[in-house]
Amino acid sequence: xxxxxxxxxxxxxxxxxxxxxxxxxxxxxxxxxxxxxxxxxxxxxxxxxxxxxxxxxxxxxxxxxxxxxxxxxxxxxxxxxxxxxxxxxxxxxxxxxxxxxxxxxxxxxxxxxxxxxxxxxxxxxxxxxxxxxxxxxxxxxxxxxxxxxxxxxxxxxxxxxxxxxxxxxxxxxxxxxxxxxxxxxxxxxxxxxxxxxxxxxxxxxxxxxxxxxxxxxxxxxxxxxxxxxxxxxxxxxxxxxxxxxxxxxxxxxxxxxxxxxxxxxxxxxxxxxxxxxxxxxxxxxxxxxxxxxxxxxxxxxxxxxxxxxxxxxxxxxxxxxxxxxxxxxxxxxxxxxxxxxxxxxxxxxxxxxxxxxxxxxxxxxxxxxxxxxxxxxxxxxxxxxxxxxxxxxxxxxxxxxxxxxxxxxxxxxxxxxxxxxxxxxxxxxxxxxxxxxxxxxxxxxxxxxxxxxxxxxxxxxxxxxxxxxxxxxxxxxxxxxxxxxxxxxxxxxxxxxxxxxxxxxxxxxxxxxxxxxxxxxxxxxxxxxxxxxxxxxxxxxxxxxxxxxxxxxxxxxxxxxxxxxxxxxxxxxxxxxxxxxxxxxxxxxxxxxxxxxxxxxxxxxxxxxxxxxxxxxxxxxxxxxxxxxxxxxxxxxxxxxxxxxxxxxxxxxxxxxxxxxxxxxxxxxxxxxxxxxxxxxxxxxxxxxxxxxxxxxxxxxxxxxxxxxxxxxxxxxxxxxxxxxxxxxxxxxxxxxxxxxxxxxxxxxxxxxxxxxxxxxxxxxxxxxxxxxxxxxxxxxxxxxxxxxxxxxxxxxxxxxxxxxxxxxxxxxxxxxxxxxxxxxxxxxxxxxxxxxxxxxxxxxxxxxxxxxxxxxxxxxxxxxxxxxxxxxxxxxxxxxxxxxxxxxxxxxxxxxxxxxxxxxxxxxxxxxxxxxxxxxxxxxxxxxxxxxxxxxxxxxxxxxxxxxxxxxxxxxxxxxxxxxxxxxxx
Numbered sequence: 001x002x003x004x005x006x007x008x009x010x011x012x013x014x015x016x017x018x019x020x021x022x023x024x025x026x027x028x029x030x031x032x033x034x035x036x037x038x039x040x041x042x043x044x045x046x047x048x049x050x051x052x053x054x055x056x057x058x059x060x061x062x063x064x065x066x067x068x069x070x071x072x073x074x075x076x077x078x079x080x081x082x083x084x085x086x087x088x089x090x091x092x093x094x095x096x097x098x099x100x101x102x103x104x105x106x107x108x109x110x111x112x113x114x115x116x117x118x119x120x121x122x123x124x125x126x127x128x129x130x131x132x133x134x135x136x137x138x139x140x141x142x143x144x145x146x147x148x149x150x151x152x153x154x155x156x157x158x159x160x161x162x163x164x165x166x167x168x169x170x171x172x173x174x175x176x177x178x179x180x181x182x183x184x185x186x187x188x189x190x191x192x193x194x195x196x197x198x199x200x201x202x203x204x205x206x207x208x209x210x211x212x213x214x215x216x217x218x219x220x221x222x223x224x225x226x227x228x229x230x231x232x233x234x235x236x237x238x239x240x241x242x243x244x245x246x247x248x249x250x251x252x253x254x255x256x257x258x259x260x261x262x263x264x265x266x267x268x269x270x271x272x273x274x275x276x277x278x279x280x281x282x283x284x285x286x287x288x289x290x291x292x293x294x295x296x297x298x299x300x301x302x303x304x305x306x307x308x309x310x311x312x313x314x315x316x317x318x319x320x321x322x323x324x325x326x327x328x329x330x331x332x333x334x335x336x337x338x339x340x341x342x343x344x345x346x347x348x349x350x351x352x353x354x355x356x357x358x359x360x361x362x363x364x365x366x367x368x369x370x371x372x373x374x375x376x377x378x379x380x381x382x383x384x385x386x387x388x389x390x391x392x393x394x395x396x397x398x399x400x401x402x403x404x405x406x407x408x409x410x411x412x413x414x415x416x417x418x419x420x421x422x423x424x425x426x427x428x429x430x431x432x433x434x435x436x437x438x439x440x441x442x443x444x445x446x447x448x449x450x451x452x453x454x455x456x457x458x459x460x461x462x463x464x465x466x467x468x469x470x471x472x473x474x475x476x477x478x479x480x481x482x483x484x485x486x487x488x489x490x491x492x493x494x495x496x497x498x499x500x501x502x503x504x505x506x507x508x509x510x511x512x513x514x515x516x517x518x519x520x521x522x523x524x525x526x527x528x529x530x531x532x533x534x535x536x537x538x539x540x541x542x543x544x545x546x547x548x549x550x551x552x553x554x555x556x557x558x559x560x561x562x563x564x565x566x567x568x569x570x571x572x573x574x575x576x577x578x579x580x581x582x583x584x585x586x587x588x589x590x591x592x593x594x595x596x597x598x599x600x601x602x603x604x605x606x607x608x609x610x611x612x613x614x615x616x617x618x619x620x621x622x623x624x625x626x627x628x629x630x631x632x633x634x635x636x637x638x639x640x641x642x643x644x645x646x647x648x649x650x651x652x653x654x655x656x657x658x659x660x661x662x663x664x665x666x667x668x669x670x671x672x673x674x675x676x677x678x679x680x681x682x683x684x685x686x687x688x689x690x691x692x693x694x695x696x697x698x699x700x701x702x703x704x705x706x707x708x709x710x711x712x713x714x715x716x717x718x719x720x721x722x723x724x725x726x727x728x729x730x731x732x733x734x735x736x737x738x739x740x741x742x743x744x745x746x747x748x749x750x751x752x753x754x755x756x757x758x759x760x761x762x763x764x765x766x767x768x769x770x771x772x773x774x775x776x777x778x779x780x781x782x783x784x785x786x787x788x789x790x791x792x793x794x795x796x797x798x799x800x801x802x803x804x805x806x807x808x809x810x811x812x813x814x815x816x817x818x819x820x821x822x823x824x825x826x827x828x829x830x831x832x833x834x835x836x837x838x839x840x841x842x843x844x845x846x847x848x849x850x851x852x853x854x855x856x857x858x859x860x861x862x863x864x865x866x867x868x869x870x871x872x873x874x875x876x877x878x879x880x881x882x883x884x885x886x887x888x889x890x891x892x893x894x895x896x897x898x899x900x901x902x903x904x905x906x907x908x909x910x911x912x913x914x915x916x917x918x919x920x921x922x923x924x925x926x927x928x929x930x931x932x933x934x935x936x937x938x939x940x941x942x943x944x945x946x947x948x949x950x951x952x953x954x955x956x957x958x959x960x961x962x963x964x965x966x967x968x969x970x971x
Contacts, residue, residue, distance in 0.1 A: 012038060014046040018053030019073040024084050025053070033088050034066035044142055048153050054616065058158070061142070062091040063151040067106070069094055078158055080126040097125045105139060109152040115139040119159065134163045147776050172437050186262075186285070189269075190218065191278040192481035195234050196456050197221065198278070198542070207260070207285050208253065214542035215457020224254040234279060237266045241276050248290050261290040275477050320400065321421035327378065327406075327414040330354050338421055341400065343393045363389035363397050370402075377417075381408040384417070387424065399425045451527075451548040454534060457505060459483040459498045462543065471548070473520025493517055504531045505541050514551070525552045617947035619863030621648045625950035626870050648947070669805060671828040672710045674758050675699040675738045681714060685721050685736070692731035699738045706758040706825035708805045713760075713823075716798040720762040720821050723795070727766030727819060735763040740827060749824070751808050756827035763820045769813040778809070798823065843958035850874045851957070852894035854884045854911065855927075856903040860946075864898065864927070867950045873957070881906035885914060894922065896961055901928040912941055923960035 015026050015038060031037040038046075045063060052059040052072045060071035069091045076083040079094075086094040095102055101122055105115050116138045124133050137156035141149040186204040190197060197213040205211075211221050219231060228251060237244050244266040250259035264283030268276045321338025325331070331352035339346040342361040344353075362370055366388035377384035384404040389397040404419025451467040461480050464472075472479055472487065479487035484501075485494035493516060500513045510532040519525050531546040624644045631637040678699055686695050717736070724734050741759045743749045778799045795811070798821070802809040806826045813819040851873045855861040858879065865875045876892055878884035881903060888894075897915060899908040906914075912924045929946045944956050 014038075014050035015053070016050075021071065021073040021076045021084075021087075022053050024087055025049075025070065028088055030088070033068055035063050035068045042144060042150075044144075045151070048142065055155075057155055059153070059155050060091075061151060061153050062106070063142075067091040067151075075156075078126075078156075081128060082126050095124070097130075098122045106152065109139040109141050110149050112141050112143075112149050114141060119163070133158065133160045135159065143776075147772065169440065172440060175437075185283055186281075188213075188281040189278060190234070190281060191269075191456065191462055192460055193235075193238055194460075194481075195219075195238070195279065196458065196460065198456065198462070199536070207262075214536055214540060222253075225251060228252065233266060237268055237279055238276055241268050241270070243267045248286055260285060261287045271476070271480075273477070277480060319420045320423045323404075323419055323421070325355065325417040325419075326352075327417055332358050334358075340393065341390060341398075341421055341423075343391055361391045363391070365389075377404070377406045378414040381406045381412070381414065384419065398423065399428050452546070454543060454545045455501060456543040457541070459485075459501050461487070471517070471519070488517065490518055500529070501531065501544055504544050505533055508533045508535075508541055514555075515548075525550055526555045527551065617648055619859045621645065621947050621949055622863035622867045622953075624648065626866055629870065629950075669707050669709050671705050672708050672713065673702075673704065674706050674708075674713070674760060674825070675702070675704040677710055677713065678717070678736060678738050678760070681717060684718070688718065688721060689725050689734060693725055693728060694731075694733045696733065696735040697737075698735065700740070704738050704740055704758050705828040706805075706807075707828040708825050709801070712801050713825075716801050716823060717760065717762065719795075719798055720823075723821075724762060724764035724766060724819070727764055727768070732765040732818075734765075735761070737761045737763070741824070749808070750810070752824060757807065757824045758827055760823040760825070761820060762822075763818065765818040768815045768817050768819055770815045774811065774813050778811070795821075843954060844872050845958070845961070848872065848874050849895040849961055850876065850893070851896045851898055852876050852878065852884060852887065852892070854878045854881060854897070854899040854903070854908065856880055856900065860900070864953070867953055868898075868957070870950065871954045871957070880904065881908070881911035881914075884911060888915065888918070893919075896957060897922055897924045898957070899924070899926060901926055909941070923963075925956055925960055 012026075015022065018025065035041065035045075041049075045061065048061055049070060052061065052070070055072060056074060058072065058074040058078055060069060060075050062069055067090050069086055069089050071079070071087070079086055082094060092099050092102060092106065101120070105117075108115050118136050120135055120137070122133050122135065124131050135156050136159050137154055140153045142151040142153055144150045186207050187199075187201045188197060188204050189199040195218040197216055197218070200213050208222070213221055218234060219226070222230075225231070230251070233244050233246075236242075245264065247263050248261045249264065250261055252259045262283050262285050264281065267280040267282070269278040269280055271277050319337070320341045321335055323332060323334040323338055325333070332349075332355050333352045334342075334344075334349040336346045336349070338344075339349040342358060344358070344361065348357075359367060359370065370386055370388050373384065373386040382405065384406060385401065387399060387401045390400050391397055401422040401424045402419055403422065404417055406414050407416045407418075409415050451465070451471050453464040453468045454462045456462055460483055464476065464480070469476055474487060483494065484497040485491050488494035488497075497515055497517065500511075500515060504511050510530070513529050513531060515527050515529050516524060517527055527548040528551045529546055529548040531544050533541045534543040534545050536542050624641050627637070628641045628645065631641065678697060682695075682697055685697075689695055721734060721736070728734070738758065738760050741757050743752050743754050743757060745754065748754075778795045795809070799809040802823050802825065807824040810822040810824065811819065851868050853861060853865055853868065853875050854877075855864065856879055861877055861879065865877055868875045876887055876894065878887055881899075882905060884897075884899070897912065899911055901908040903911075908926050908928075912926070915922055915924070924941050926941045926943045927946055927948070928943060942956060942960060944952065
């Protein structure tokens with residue numbers, strides 16, 4: 001007894017869709033292939049091909065000993081020139097150039113072992129030349145009715161571009177470091193509010209000396225400049241985000257009798273959100289210029305104009321020309337270097353020429369800006385500075401910076417205008433390249449999957465990706481620049497993490513460490529962290545980089561295994577017989593653990609697929625409902641649409657079974673009299689079983705209430721009864737009994753805790769199952785029936801219902817003697833009255849109501865919006881919670897919110913909480929693909945499970961707007 005035979009066979013509908021590749025599959029002569037015509041394919045192969053053709057992820061199936069290849073449109077793109085000839089071929093022959101790489105993996109999968117690889121490098125020849133590629137994939141074995149592996153299924157993703165991007169980013173970072181190191185001026189990068197050194201170039205070390213810079217604060221490295229104002233300037237730049245520059249600023253370093261002089265700039269460094277994360281320090285030492293200027297100013301015999309030109313040249317450094325402009329005479333005198341820079345005659349520049357002749361060499365796009373700057377300086381006097389492009393002798397333009405000083409007479413009229421010219425072409429290129437590299441580095445770090453971070457020598461967080469933000473549970477501005485002890489709620493845990501970090505940085509050796517850090521919700525978690533020392537170009541450790549993986553579930557399983565081993569060691573001191581007994585118990589426990597893990601893995605796979613099917617069915621059913629209303633007078637159209645709706649309902653039933661196995665179906669649990677339910681089913685069961693089966697029903701008169709969804713329980717009992725009937729082809733006896741059982745330490749159950757339970761037993765006298773078949777009985781798609789006589793989901797659905805209801809499914813069978821299946825459900829002390837039958841008519845609003853509809857799936861959002869509009873509502877759509885909040889902020893006042901739950905950024909439950917803060921009385925309808933809402937999230941909300949019909953949606957919306965819908969339970 002393994003499954004229900006409720007749904008009939010659909011012959012070729014599983015080959016629908018799939019784009020151009022799907023069409024090739026439908027036209028292919030499969031009858032001449034090793035796997036035969038599609039009509040005879042096993043149910044599991046049909047299901048996988050259907051899933052594959054409707055998926056947007058690259059997938060393929062290799063079937064049978066011939067490894068016959070079937071793939072979807074997305075995988076065809078990966079195959080490039082090998083498509084379409086590869087269709088129906090031997091998988092290993094198609095990829096003959098990498099057969100040596102793939103054969104071991106295929107052999108492992110065909111032996112029944114799933115294989116997953118996050119990054120495999122393969123040298124393919126899919127476009128006529130060798131090509132290095134990288135893939136992430138999961139190979140899953142496919143079994144037949146007897147549990148034998150007959151093929152493999154693969155979902156894969158090509159990550160070649162990602163790998164190349166990572167390599168390019170690393171080369172870019174190295175190039176950027178080299179560029180900063182080779183800059184002629186001094187450069188330093190400071191991070192965090194305490195201004196920790198992240199990088200200094202050689203010019204900086206030449207000025208300030210060899211010190212231990214990286215990872216230490218400015219105050220720690222330069223204690224001698226306390227009270228010289230530099231610390232205060234840094235604090236102000238970081239706090240205000242405004243840059244600061246100084247000219248010829250004195251600084252007295254330790255061990256020096258006289259101060260040095262520097263021109264410097266403090267420029268704030270910001271992250272993507274605009275928050276200041278550090279400070280860029282750059283400049284030149286101008287000590288000699290300042291001292292020379294002081295000496296020159298003492299000499300009164302120098303020609304005044306020459307002295308001014310020398311002083312300005314010394315102040316600026318790296319000059320390419322000097323000038324003095326006699327403003328009232330319009331006589332512009334410049335040196336030979338200035339003449340070369342402006343492509344002018346040096347002799348004319350020496351004698352003097354009008355300003356218009358000079359500015360004629362300036363780029364046309366810069367002329368107006370330069371003229372405005374000159375006019376402003378002439379009006380007010382004082383300093384002048386302007387960057388622009390000037391034409392060279394070869395006709396090319398080059399960026400320069402002009403700095404000067406306008407002198408006014410007593411009447412405020414400009415008389416003399418001396419200045420210097422600086423070549424800044426390379427500086428501008430470096431500035432642009434630096435900004436581009438910084439943006440690329442930030443984007444790369446954010447794109448890295450998982451939990452990735454980097455810390456400085458003091459343990460302060462410098463860089464972290466989105467995964468780290470989710471783990472910490474705080475926005476980046478609340479933890480960047482801080483240590484784990486500062487931003488983690490549990491300070492002791494933070495200190496422990498920092499101790500591990502220090503050990504890695506001090507030893508300089510990569511380590512894998514298990515660390516305990518609580519999740520944002522407070523639950524404890526164990527993380528496997530891989531931490532590596534972060535070194536500068538000289539090899540000195542300046543911090544660490546790391547990644548972390550949540551291994552809590554694995555550790556719990558290991559702890560359970562260790563407990564079992566400890567019990568075994570204790571029993572070793574006892575008699576030999578007790579040792580044997582303990583060993584057997586341990587082996588049984590391991591077998592149960594293995595089986596539970598296998599079922600859980602299958603549940604996750606089927607639950608995910610079923611959830612996607614629910615999302616696909618929602619717009620299909622919605623669209624058919626609208627067409628049905630609009631074509632009710634067209635008998636032929638109405639018949640076609642009705643057929644589509646009937647098929648959709650059958651697909652919905654199949655999805656519910658998948659979700660039941662995955663424990664993700666939307667249940668409506670209530671106190672249910674299971675004895676009364678069984679008695680009410682007698683007539684249905686007798687009719688279903690037929691005259692050859694003797695049916696017996698044994699129930700108590702009262703006291704057998706359980707907390708369960710009665711509709712799902714009826715379906716589960718019916719499935720078990722049908723399976724029992726099929727196991728008795730020559731007739732027999734089927735007994736259904738309902739009783740109450742108490743589980744105690746002295747009378748334990750394999751998986752249930754102590755307590756009171758209602759037990760529903762379905763007992764047949766049929767063919768039974770051997771141990772091997774029984775071990776696979778509840779696996780999805782596993783069946784002992786002929787092709788087309790069942791889905792293989794019957795026992796899987798019953799198992800999921802029992803587990804999700806807080807109970808269990810137990811199956812015992814002996815080949816030739818029959819099978820007993822028991823559904824154990826938690827006992828309920830009281831019973832509630834059944835729900836009243838709802839009016840089948842769709843209520844329409846008396847006046848137009850405004851509905852705010854939120855769903856990140858555009859297709860679902862469009863179909864639900866069409867339904868609501870069809871029912872007479874005004875709909876405002878939003879593709880995310882953030883967009884919905886923007887609508888409300890802009891003045892839109894909805895009468896009702898209809899929102900999906902699982903959305904990127906902010907869930908539907910979180911959106912509901914936000915809107916309830918500003919609109920406490922707003923009715924809210926939550927639509928979801930499976931029961932993923934926690935009780936506290938569903939509080940105050942009405943939940944409608946996908947897929948749904950227009951009538952269901954219309955009734956729920958009307959009831960919410962009328963205030964008749966009870967809150968807090970699924971609709």
